[in-house]
Amino acid sequence: MTTAQHKIGSGFGARSTADDVLEGIDLSGKLAIVTGGYSGLGLETTRSLTKAGARVVVPARRPAVAREALDGIEGVETDELDLGDLESVRAFAERFLASGRDVDIVINNAGVMACPETRVGPGWEAQFATNHLGHYALVNRLWPAIEPGGARVVSVSSTGHHASGIRWDDVHWRHGYDKWEAYGQAKTANVLFAVHLDKLGRESGVRAFSLHPGGILTPLQRHLPKEEMVERGWIDENGNLLHPEIFKTPEQGAATQVWAATSPQLVGMGGVYCEDCDIAEPAPADEEMRFGVKDYAVDPEQAARLWELSAELTGVDAFA
Numbered sequence: 538m539t540t541a542q543h544k545i546g547s548g549f550g551a552r553s554t555a556d557d558v559l560e561g562i563d564l565s566g567k568l569a570i571v572t573g574g575y576s577g578l579g580l581e582t583t584r585s586l587t588k589a590g591a592r593v594v595v596p597a598r599r600p601a602v603a604r605e606a607l608d609g610i611e612g613v614e615t616d617e618l619d620l621g622d623l624e625s626v627r628a629f630a631e632r633f634l635a636s637g638r639d640v641d642i643v644i645n646n647a648g649v650m651a652c653p654e655t656r657v658g659p660g661w662e663a664q665f666a667t668n669h670l671g672h673y674a675l676v677n678r679l680w681p682a683i684e685p686g687g688a689r690v691v692s693v694s695s696t697g698h699h700a701s702g703i704r705w706d707d708v709h710w711r712h713g714y715d716k717w718e719a720y721g722q723a724k725t726a727n728v729l730f731a732v733h734l735d736k737l738g739r740e741s742g743v744r745a746f747s748l749h750p751g752g753i754l755t756p757l758q759r760h761l762p763k764e765e766m767v768e769r770g771w772i773d774e775n776g777n778l779l780h781p782e783i784f785k786t787p788e789q790g791a792a793t794q795v796w797a798a799t800s801p802q803l804v805g806m807g808g809v810y811c812e813d814c815d816i817a818e819p820a821p822a823d824e825e826m827r828f829g830v831k832d833y834a835v836d837p838e839q840a841a842r843l844w845e846l847s848a849e850l851t852g853v854d855a856f857a
């Protein structure tokens with residue numbers, strides 16, 4: 538890490554929106570790739586980046602759904618990408634590289650949460666494979682197009698990373714699958730990925746960040762039975778949000794990733810985990826307190842180890 542995990546006093550906060558953090562920032566001429574940029578936080582991210590003048594490529598697992606969701610937004614193009622399928626990742630990256638364009642912002646936003654045990658590719662656990670390995674392969678394959686001297690790569694993690702570090706002896710959950718711990722491992726991997734990518738990219742001026750967007754009701758909760766959301770105190774029996782003061786709107790939820798991707802306040806920094814549009818503090822020792830970043834998620838040694846493992850599993854490493 539080049540930057541300590543401490544707030545910088547950005548002046549933004551939990552209620553800031555993506556449009557707020559982009560006020561006065563002109564992204565004309567910039568190109569962004571936003572995975573999953575057609576649903577929930579990704580859709581708001583795409584909307585705000587294009588509003589500020591950027592062109593946004595949205596690679597989608599369901600391109601027809603993406604086109605419909607993005608209809609009417611100027612400056613967007615869609616393509617096909619299934620992060621759980623490395624051939625699909627390769628094909629998308631090759632199409633992008635063949636277009637001859639450079640990319641200024643990559644937001645690894647797509648994700649799945651707390652799904653029943655699911656296997657993809659060669660039997661990999663779906664949350665680790667989709668949320669981490671797919672994005673790892675994507676960024677490494679896109680590396681020749683990632684603009685040196687200013688590009689940023691942003692990993693959308695979660696406070697869910699508190700649920701688990703990397704299970705080094707069983708990353709694919711061959712034993713004792715737990716949907717929340719598996720999500721936790723995948724989200725820890727998102728943070729470690731940014732730590733190591735920042736180390737590798739720093740010399741060429743490419744910086745990486747990770748973040749927790751906040752709690753926002755989106756289609757991400759598709760795998761959670763209503764009873765579980767009621768039990769967790771998120772919604773009532775009729776599906777109404779119980780604590781709007783805790784949950785964010787999608788516009789607020791997209792703000793931290795947009796801030797990390799564009800803010801001049803972060804120039805010269807990288808490898809840090811952010812929340813509420815600022816750099817996050819280290820997580821308090823009290824396990825009940827779900828904010829801040831866990832030490833294991835920003836440990837440079839674990840970050841290097843995860844990079845090595847990911848290179849081995851995916852067969853891709855732009856820095857080898």
Ligand SMILES: NC(=O)c1ccc[n+]([C@@H]2O[C@H](COP(=O)([O-])OP(=O)(O)OC[C@H]3O[C@@H](n4cnc5c(N)ncnc54)[C@H](OP(=O)(O)O)[C@@H]3O)[C@@H](O)[C@H]2O)c1
Nearest residue numbers: 573576577578598619620621647648695752753755756757
């Ligand atoms: N919402 C929250 O409270 C919250 C909290 C913490 C972190 N996050 C993180 O924020 C990010 C965005 O979540 P969200 O709430 O906006 O959820 P969302 O609305 O469900 O969006 C997730 C996106 O990821 C895409 N996706 C899923 N599997 C994919 C695959 N195999 N290949 C390509 N794309 C895939 C989905 O595409 P399809 O619709 O086609 O499946 C969708 O576009 C996630 O990384 C999530 O972990 C969210």
